[in-house]
Amino acid sequence: MTQTRITIDPEQSKFDQLGKDTVLRAALRAGIGFPYECNSGGCGSCKFELLEGEVEDLWPQSPGLTERDRRKGKHLACQCVAATDLRIKVRTTSECVPCFKPRRMRARFAGVHAITHDISEFRFVSEGGADFLAGQYAMFAIPGVDTPRAYSMSNLGNEQGEWHFQIRHVANGVATAQLFGRLQVGEEIEIDGPYGIAYLRTEVARDIVCVAGGSGLAPMVSIARGAAQSGMLKTRQLHFFYGGRTPRDICGETFLRELTGFGDRIHFHPVVSLPGDEAGKSWSGETGFVHELVKRVLGDSLPSYEFYFAGPPPMTQTLQEMLMVGYRVPFEQIHFDRFY
Incomplete structure (x- = not known):
């Protein structure tokens, strides 16, 4: 498995990217508060400036970057993989430091039931506990779908390894066609998580x-x-x-x-x-x-x-x-x- 070293200026924090992890996921797995939201190339929150090194852009035309951003040498951390050691510039934030470092895991499809005419709840079970905060999401690597999809958990973190997702069946959607039409009970997929910063703040009195x-x-x-x-x-x-x-x-x-x-x-x-x-x-x-x-x-x-x-x-x-x-x-x- 290939490994590259990424250094963040000006704070000089360093982390390693393993295999084909994106820069963003590698940073979060290392416990670094790299700014982000969608993890899918749309919002632009994980924008960074490339100072040294080379990256592989997974989605060169992602809407999270403007043409001006591209001219200034900026990239989306969620949509690029380090091809060499990198030196980058980004302002990290304590809000994005993960309470649970995201991890990849195999999860078995345990069943599904309909909620409305187009929303169903899918249930998966992984080895070990399901560690996440209320309101967070995970990335699905779905067989037959080129890029991961983000889906939010509807249940709470638990020691039984249960992950529940309420997913809408999108017309002509490649990912939901696989989930709703072809996924069989007992089949395994890869789940990567948790992600997301819009989790429940239990310390707030409002x-x-x-x-x-x-x-x-x-x-x-x-x-x-x-x-x-x-x-x-x-x-x-x-x-x-x-x-x-x-x-x-x-x-x-x-x-x-x-x-x-x-x-x-x-x-x-x-x-x-x-x-x-x-x-x-x-x-x-x-x-x-x-x-x-x-x-x-x-x-x-x-x-x-x-x-x-x-x-x-x-x-x-x-x-x-x-x-x-x-x-x-x-x-x-x-x-x-x-x-x-």
């Missing part, structure tokens, strides 16, 4: 708001479960907002009802943007976009909450703008990993 859309359900269910298990909700409230296009897309309440405090300290707020369901399912609840419902329910008290959210990029971008610009919610109270 009430909690979770906002999800689509398969953003998984990390928000994990956050709610983590808050309940930790005892945070003995003294705090949790508002869980879920936005769907039509009534048949709405889900999440079943998982919340399993938690102590549902209806008392845990509140479920579903909303649909198209109340007329093609499946004929009636809807008498809230309509509109999920960020609008958040504003209607919580109003001027928004700055007093700790926010976690996950879902389609337009949803997360609009919600972030509303909170930070419209209500001056401090940035440190807002937690989400950008995916594209």
Whole structure:
């Protein structure tokens, strides 16, 4: 297995990259707080300047880099592999130091069950414990798919090695076609994790708001479960907002009802943007976009909450703008990993 040494300027911290690990994953495995979010080339958070050495770009046209970035010799750590020893420039951060260093593992497919018409929960079991924080994600190496895919865990870290993922079946999606159509119980895949910085902050005393859309359900269910298990909700409230296009897309309440405090300290707020369901399912609840419902329910008290959210990029971008610009919610109270 090939090994290269990477040095970060100006702090002179060093780490090794083994095999075909990306620069980012090698840094995180070494316990270095390399900035990142999506791990997939879309957000641009792991941008660095190459000072010395050569890299292999896995996705030269990744949207996380602008043409100006490329002219200035910048690269995405999640999309390049060191071909030689490197010297790079990047500002590391304590927030990105992994609480659990990510590791590659073989995981056996244990089963699947449907949540909605297009979201199912897939369960895998690995050797040893499943070490991760509520709200984090893992990278899947799926047979027949060229690049890894990121999926969030919906359960909590455990000693039994169980990894649960609530995954949406994307039309014409290469990865989900393999998962939904060809994966057999007992088959093994490689899981690499945990990753993600939008995990539950158990030390924070504020009430909690979770906002999800689509398969953003998984990390928000994990956050709610983590808050309940930790005892945070003995003294705090949790508002869980879920936005769907039509009534048949709405889900999440079943998982919340399993938690102590549902209806008392845990509140479920579903909303649909198209109340007329093609499946004929009636809807008498809230309509509109999920960020609008958040504003209607919580109003001027928004700055007093700790926010976690996950879902389609337009949803997360609009919600972030509303909170930070419209209500001056401090940035440190807002937690989400950008995916594209």
